[in-house]
């Protein structure tokens with residue numbers, strides 16, 4: 001039966017919990033739905049039960065935020081995946097035991113981000129994993145490999161390199177594709193005052209110096225080698241566009257490769273609902289168009305945090321508060337004028353740091369040109385770059401035409417892994433900039449579902 005709920009927040013990360021708290025403090029009835037077993041999202045991800053005693057400061061802060069929300073009257077439902085959402089603000093969610101069909105009077109999407117997949121020869125070999133996956137294993141006290149190469153860009157590389165060293169791994173190298181030190185000079189005013197962040201970066205860097213781990217900027221991975229498992233990699237110096245410089249190639253031995261090319265918004269629900277989208281390289285790719293109150297083009301639907309554009313944890317919390325206050329005020333609750341003004345001021349100053357991060361850590365176009373004809377671009381459906389080229393030769397000229405010709409984007413991940421790869425490939429061959437309206441059309445379910453769940457749900 002369709003339930004009527006006042007404010008529904010999808011996602012219990014930094015943005016979702018902040019949004020829920022703000023809306024509840026304004027007097028709204030708020031329900032948060034989250035797919036993870038405990039609230040916290042990525043940044044405040046809670047440890048498994050058996051490691052609760054060893055919770056870190058960050059995990060304790062996350063717990064505090066979620067308890068604050070609960071004390072303000074917010075209901076949080078975990079292990080609850082929202083797999084359908086439409087333009088009338090109707091959503092369908094499932095837990096192991098229940099299915100919820102809800103009409104939300106206001107809906108706040110705070111669904112976070114995931115790591116940008118980049119295809120290169122050998123990227124599907126066992127032993128190649130995302131840096132964040134290595135981080136998750138380390139959180140569970142599992143060492144992902146013995147001799148590890150990290151390649152890509154972004155501060156997460158350094159953070160995970162430090163964790164790997166602390167846990168006893170050997171580093172074959174840490175490759176940062178961007179010339180960060182050179183570029184950072186132009187951002188000195190924006191870095192001023194960011195002492196906590198600078199200290200975290202420095203601590204990781206000093207650990208690497210201490211262990212004499214090879215850290216190189218302006219370098220990247222070109223190919224992973226191995227038969228049934230990673231045995232090594234070819235690396236090269238990169239030019240400013242991330243294209244390997246001829247003659248600089250080197251071979252390194254390693255059993256594990258962590259690739260991390262930054263984050264992209266997980267924005268499937270707003271796309272599925274039909275909210276207007278735009279392409280914004282600086283925010284990570286396809287993002288919902290929002291007004292000053294973070295409302296999307298669909299009335300009563302707000303988007304906050306990394307899912308609406310990569311901004312980091314502080315920006316996510318600020319945006320969460322703005323969306324929460326505005327969603328509640330939009331339903332007639334008392335406007336929190338002062339608190340909202342303050343949050344918007346913080347948003348402006350945090351945007352300076354957001355731009356800095358994107359300038360320092362966005363991969364250049366050369367990263368998307370490494371795939372050979374045999375490289376899989378869509379892993380789920382086994383679509384190689386050669387198959388894409390054949391489809392283009394048969395006159396496929398849009399993402400949707402490539403999808404129907406090759407089945408790319410139709411597999412289990414629903415295009416999350418291959419979409420940006422296919423998009424950049426199309427951009428290269430057509431020499432046309434990306435058009436956000438021509439990307440994959442997303443249909444429910446957002447994630448794969450057991451067939452009995454669909455059987456229990458009236459046709460949508």
Ligand SMILES: Cc1cc2nc3c(=O)[nH]c(=O)nc-3n(C[C@H](O)[C@H](O)[C@H](O)COP(=O)(O)OP(=O)(O)OC[C@H]3O[C@@H](n4cnc5c(N)ncnc54)[C@H](O)[C@@H]3O)c2cc1C
Pocket residue numbers: 010011012013014015016033034035036040041042043044080081082083110111112113114115132133135156159263266269304305306307311312313314316446
């Ligand atoms: C893999 C990874 C590692 C990171 N590591 C660091 C780090 O070391 N240091 C750092 O400063 N920042 C890190 N970040 C960035 C930081 O985590 C984010 O900036 C911050 O968590 C953003 O908050 P958010 O609330 O927007 O999203 P998140 O914290 O990601 O929360 C999103 C929540 O939405 C839920 N969700 C998504 N879709 C659905 C759905 N359909 N149904 C139900 N629930 C859903 C998810 O379960 C999740 O709990 C990392 C980000 C990622 C993705």
